[in-house]
Amino acid sequence: MEKKLLHECPVCGKNLRVRVLQCPGCQTRIEGNFESNASRIFYLSGKELEFVELFVKVRGNIKEVEKALGISYPTVRGMLDSIIRTMGYQVKRTPDAKKRMEIIERLEKGQIDAARAAELLKSDTAEAVTEESKEGEK
Known part of the structure; x- marks a missing residue:
């Protein structure tokens, strides 16, 4: 079972660095101090990624997301806000x-x-x- 990639140290909260790259086919390992260029999208869980994919597919139309998932407008907005926070951004709501x-x-x-x-x-x-x-x- 694959685990979600961590971006912050669970002990001190500092950003983690990639030190080892490994091929799952031949097991070749490359060690070093690699700079992570991972998108913030990788912070999301599988369920959150599915939601984002649907949101993009319907071009951000919240009504279409409501229909597809059978949920209310406030629930869609709440999920969007949660995803925005998970990606490290602040939700600005007037x-x-x-x-x-x-x-x-x-x-x-x-x-x-x-x-x-x-x-x-x-x-x-x-x-x-x-x-x-x-x-x-x-």
């Missing part, structure tokens, strides 16, 4: 994006109807979302 995600999640849970969700998405006030969230949880 408060407005957070607010929209909360509204969509509440719509999916049946806490509000589509008309109210549309109204909230058009509004600029986060207070309405916060107040209604508290009422829906009672």
